[in-house]
Amino acid sequence: xxxxxxxxxxxxxxxxxxxxxxxxxxxxxxxxxxxxxxxxxxxxxxxxxxxxxxxxxxxxxxxxxxxxxxxxxxxxxxxxxxxxxxxxxxxxxxxxxxxxxxxxxxxxxxxxxxxxxxxxxxxxxxxxxxxxxxxxxxxxxxxxxxxxxxxxxxxxxxxxxxxxxxxxxxxxxxxxxxxxxxxxxxxxxxxxxxxxxxxxxxxxxxxxxxxxxxxxxxxxxxxxxxxxxxxxxxxxxxxxxxxxxxxxxxxxxxxxxxxxxxxxxxxxxxxxxxxxxxxxxxxxxxxxxxxxxxxxxxxxxxxxxxxxxxxxxxxxxxxxxxxxxxxxxxxxxxxxxxxxxxxxxxxxxxxxxxxxxxxxxxxxxxx
Numbered sequence: 001x002x003x004x005x006x007x008x009x010x011x012x013x014x015x016x017x018x019x020x021x022x023x024x025x026x027x028x029x030x031x032x033x034x035x036x037x038x039x040x041x042x043x044x045x046x047x048x049x050x051x052x053x054x055x056x057x058x059x060x061x062x063x064x065x066x067x068x069x070x071x072x073x074x075x076x077x078x079x080x081x082x083x084x085x086x087x088x089x090x091x092x093x094x095x096x097x098x099x100x101x102x103x104x105x106x107x108x109x110x111x112x113x114x115x116x117x118x119x120x121x122x123x124x125x126x127x128x129x130x131x132x133x134x135x136x137x138x139x140x141x142x143x144x145x146x147x148x149x150x151x152x153x154x155x156x157x158x159x160x161x162x163x164x165x166x167x168x169x170x171x172x173x174x175x176x177x178x179x180x181x182x183x184x185x186x187x188x189x190x191x192x193x194x195x196x197x198x199x200x201x202x203x204x205x206x207x208x209x210x211x212x213x214x215x216x217x218x219x220x221x222x223x224x225x226x227x228x229x230x231x232x233x234x235x236x237x238x239x240x241x242x243x244x245x246x247x248x249x250x251x252x253x254x255x256x257x258x259x260x261x262x263x264x265x266x267x268x269x270x271x272x273x274x275x276x277x278x279x280x281x282x283x284x285x286x287x288x289x290x291x292x293x294x295x296x297x298x299x300x301x302x303x304x305x306x307x308x309x310x311x312x313x314x315x316x317x318x319x320x321x322x323x324x325x326x327x328x329x330x331x332x333x334x335x336x337x338x339x340x341x342x343x344x345x346x347x348x349x350x351x352x353x354x355x356x357x358x359x360x361x362x363x364x365x366x367x
Contacts, residue, residue: 023322024319037193039213041164044182048177072180073180075174191223192242205226284303324337
């Protein structure tokens with residue numbers, strides 16, 4: 001019984017220190033961020049008919065070069081031609097009525113000189129002639145509208161360029177304003193790309209960047225961010241942006257895959273692994289190991305820009321601090337821990353903040 005009592009004599013306060021992976025903050029320094037994009041024309045115009053109807057002929061396809069004024073597609077114009085003929089007939093009738101009204105006006109005016117008709121009769125005939133003139137003016141305007149609508153059945157290129165997309169096919173009934181083609185006009189080329197939410201604060205119009213092509217990775221051309229969308233895309237949560245590229249003519253072809261390179265300067269900011277940062281109710285913190293007794297301190301920090309695997313810490317940490325790199329959601333403030341490195345070797349925390357040799361205090365199974 002005494003032996004049993006001796007073997008089971010353990011203090012209830014002697015808790016086993018939990019092994020934790022620790023790292024020291026590293027200087028984030030400067031770097032290069034690259035965003036994928038594609039080459040676009042500065043002016044991309046959707047082309048549409050100004051009237052609706054049946055698309056009977058399509059004369060160009062995607063990739064075709066077109067010239068200003070070239071006919072791209074034609075609608076069935078029979079109805080519009082008939083309307084023009086009707087308007088022309090109405091104009092002829094109105095002109096005939098005007099001629100008769102003016103003749104009557106002339107005869108009544110002569111009778112009025114001989115005082116054979118009253119003044120009211122003269123005024124009535126003058127008003128009839130004026131009304132007939134108005135009918136002619138209105139009929140002429142109707143004819144102009146009908147002729148314009150008949151001409152709108154032919155879709156013409158507004159500028160020289162390349163057909164970048166086609167949205168309709170022959171035989172389809174299209175509405176007025178419905179896009180038929182997309183024209184990439186000749187002129188400067190740009191790179192369209194998307195900016196993630198985490199980087200939007202560092203990007204602004206006028207910022208200098210560099211552009212490279214996937215097909216020519218060794219070449220870079222200077223560019224300037226021309227515009228940045230003020231609102232994020234609701235699906236991708238990214239911000240659309242465009243870069244004006246200072247490249248020689250012909251260097252960039254429409255649709256080529258490109259990358260936009262931005263210099264990243266973070267000054268003296270430190271960086272820790274993403275998994276080290278805890279966020280509760282909008283406040284960010286990390287667990288720091290006290291080197292004097294290997295206990296945890298949950299320390300509030302200010303974070304900056306998020307990267308693919310690390311996050312910048314702008315305040316709250318010193319270069320020599322030992323930060324718990326993962327598993328912080330399982331830990332508590334003041335908890336005793338056993339620091340280990342990525343190879344599961346014990347870390348001896350000293351004033352200099354350097355890794356020490358493996359310690360025998362850590363069980364072999366935790367090394």
